[in-house]
Amino acid sequence: MSGLFPGHATGTLKNDGSAAAAVFSQGVEFGNLEFIQYHPTTVPVSGKNLLISEAARSEGGRLYIERNGVPWYFLEELCGPEGNLVSRDLAVRKMYEVCSRPDCRPPVYLDMREIPEVAWQKRLEGIKEECGKFLNINPEKTPVPIEPAVHYFMGGILVDERHRANKNFLYAVGECACQYHGANRLGGNSMLGALYGGKVAARTAVEELEKYRAAACGFQEKGNIPEKNFETQREDGALRRRTEEILSGCMGTVREETELQKAVRELEKMWKREHLAPEERNRILLVSAMVMSALERRESRGAHIRSDYPDARPEFQKSTAAYFDGKQVRIRFRDIPADKEAGNV
């Protein structure tokens, strides 16, 4: 769903969540939509955010912000000598805090000047090439201005161990599925989800093939989609932009009750409009589900940070589950299964 955050995401603009939105509108349950991983070190270029790998920090890169005109290596001071290596959500939280201070001047910089030459040659060649190509900066000599950007969605279509969603014969794998990650995602684990999950889902689909052939699928046919003319394209465009504005406004790195409530109300008015193309309506429904999940989780946990509830609360140690019942978007909380058997949807 990175396409829902244009200019604020590392992923492609083409992932606009339209397939996910289509199944959501038909009653498929989505989990943990509020858990969106923001990556701390990205650079805005050419309409998207270029990712600067964490390898930069593990090889010796340091984050700083100008405080009273002087570089302040805030992660080292606030989180100890290994401060630059804190997890993504913590780094992002600290970046947000320091950028809000009156004595600090954004942006935050990634200082890679102390990284040894051998690391550049053996492991960081890609970073150097991209900084040169897209930013005209030599990171060996110049600190790079960075900002956090949407990088991964831990939530998605709720699936069981065999990668089945809550509708027959629907399987979801990879980033669009909610299975292997929780409030956070460790670097590299998305590959686990894609490779292992893909194998499991394929096996399940093949096993269920006979049943599928015998049954009628519960999903709608595509039906007639009206041709778009300039007018409808413009209206859809305006609606889409407003949805994106709402999202980037209330679903940033730090979230808050009144902004989320306002967004939910405005989104509801939008999807209840008449003469709305199904694609547009479905997208707004899915976006509502994301915002409502963030609203209902009144705590901070992992990637979901609430300024009004800054700590994790034990009663929220559950997954959210969002679904559309035909009339309203609903959010409920699911217990996290203690053992394997209980893991089925």
Next chain:
Amino acid sequence: MRKTIKILRQRKGEKESFWQTFLYESEQENVTAAQALSELNQRNPLLDREGKAAAPVQWECNCLQGKCGACAMLIDGFPALACEEKLKDHKDTIELMPLQKFPVIEDLVADRRVLFEHLKEMKVWTEQKQTAAPEDQEKAFTASRCLQCGCCLEICTSYTDGRDFFGMAALVPAARIVTVGKSSAKKEQILEEYRKHFYECCDEFHACEHVCPAKLPLTDLMSYMNMEMKKAGETGGKKDVWGNQSGRKQ
């Protein structure tokens, strides 16, 4: 900077193409063709230079950082990735066209499925799980970096759709398969396909290497495939009707 961007457009399902010109301005020095296209499409309404309302320009894009090959198109006559092509390196008027060696779907979107059809026909895959030997791993990795963007075919003097010659876009993935397994039926099969669909038709113009956005060492990969093909011939490749070992082209 100010640029005049001329785009060769085509409506979906129609055969006629037409030029439409847009005026574009940017404060940024390093703005790319991809960025210009994105910004044009955000204009509401989008008006061309003559003040006429225009539909958003259709073009393929994905990673926007030169790693996927989706945005390959002709920029002032040369195939390139829109996300890497800086407007400042071009004149005041820039022409964008879809790749011409492939059927056009709409505006700048070309149908490049034939690239995959060629790979399917050559059976460019392994039948069993195999890994390259340590000495072949660098070559294996290099050969795996092909973006399947089609720029090589676009510039190639020998490639036309529908003929036996499948071009560099087929050679590179085929080389990847050849790097695994020292000797196997699969390798011989691929090399035979290589001979038929590349070796016997390549004019060795080498323009492909100049335009490859992934900057792959295409000549090296071709030498590697030729060498492997000769080796396979020496250990019992196909004979022609006169009983000669297959190999040298006339």
